[in-house]
Amino acid sequence: MIRLSGVGKTYDDGTVAVQELDLDVSAGELVVLVGPSGCGKSTTLKMINRLIEPTTGTIEIDGRDVTGEDPVKLRRGIGYVIQQIGLFPHQKIVTNVMTVPLLYGESKATARQRALELLDTVGLDHETYGDRYPHQLSGGQQQRVGVARALAANPPVLLMDEPFGAVDPVVRVRLQDEFLRLQRELGKTVVMVTHDIDEAVRMGDRVAVFAVGGRLAQFGTPAELLAH
Numbered sequence: 001m002i003r004l005s006g007v008g009k010t011y012d013d014g015t016v017a018v019q020e021l022d023l024d025v026s027a028g029e030l031v032v033l034v035g036p037s038g039c040g041k042s043t044t045l046k047m048i049n050r051l052i053e054p055t056t057g058t059i060e061i062d063g064r065d066v067t068g069e070d071p072v073k074l075r076r077g078i079g080y081v082i083q084q085i086g087l088f089p090h091q092k093i094v095t096n097v098m099t100v101p102l103l104y105g106e107s108k109a110t111a112r113q114r115a116l117e118l119l120d121t122v123g124l125d126h127e128t129y130g131d132r133y134p135h136q137l138s139g140g141q142q143q144r145v146g147v148a149r150a151l152a153a154n155p156p157v158l159l160m161d162e163p164f165g166a167v168d169p170v171v172r173v174r175l176q177d178e179f180l181r182l183q184r185e186l187g188k189t190v191v192m193v194t195h196d197i198d199e200a201v202r203m204g205d206r207v208a209v210f211a212v213g214g215r216l217a218q219f220g221t222p223a224e225l226l227a228h
């Protein structure tokens, strides 16, 4: 589904963030990128939806080389969830989730209906939370809204950068479990970044371990990695 071949990224200031990266993600698979801070995980994620252009190598999605594609069009098929979710503070929760479908020309009624359903899907009762504003929700709840918003355009692929990083450990484990269930149910292909090895082993179908210098040290199932 997603294939990175010989991908490298050197920033304009000469920083080598990623080197000679080969990575493949199957449809419906959840692959976790894990490793210490600064080893190129976020850069890799952002190259997949072309928020960052790779310096070398190719990135394919469904067999298409995406480096030649219109990035705006590409991102319609890729949901993106980050730690700083950036909900619009002056818009109600339901409106936050409707934004992207409206942008893509969906009718207001359809977008609203879907947003309400998605809030329920991520565990936020829409009657209770739909008309609230972001600051009235806890960190964990805001993160759920972020996931709902990323799912609103029904993308086959989700990219997640430290999605549970901002919540306390107990809520975090609950969100991990719930997200895994949701991901299986919806059949999404997910690439997720974390610096937390426990989270990686817990969630990943396969785990890509990055090392300092932006190289892939290991790539395999949690069982394979733990056997080493």
Ligand code: ADP
Pocket (backbone or CB within 6 Å): 011, 012, 013, 015, 016, 017, 035, 036, 037, 038, 039, 040, 041, 042, 043, 044
């Ligand atoms: P990680 O997500 O693993 O913490 P990043 O991909 O954010 O790592 O960063 C990899 C390396 O690239 C780091 O050395 C970081 O400082 C550097 N880097 C990230 N973004 C930029 C940028 N816009 N310009 C220059 N260097 C950057």
Ligand code: ADP
Pocket (backbone or CB within 6 Å): 135, 136, 137, 138, 139, 140, 141, 171
């Ligand atoms: P979580 O387990 O998701 O982190 P919290 O323990 O932070 O949730 O919050 C518990 C309850 O308090 C939630 O139902 C949430 O809606 C409510 N709450 C949290 N912050 C606020 C706020 N600023 N205004 C109103 N309600 C809040």
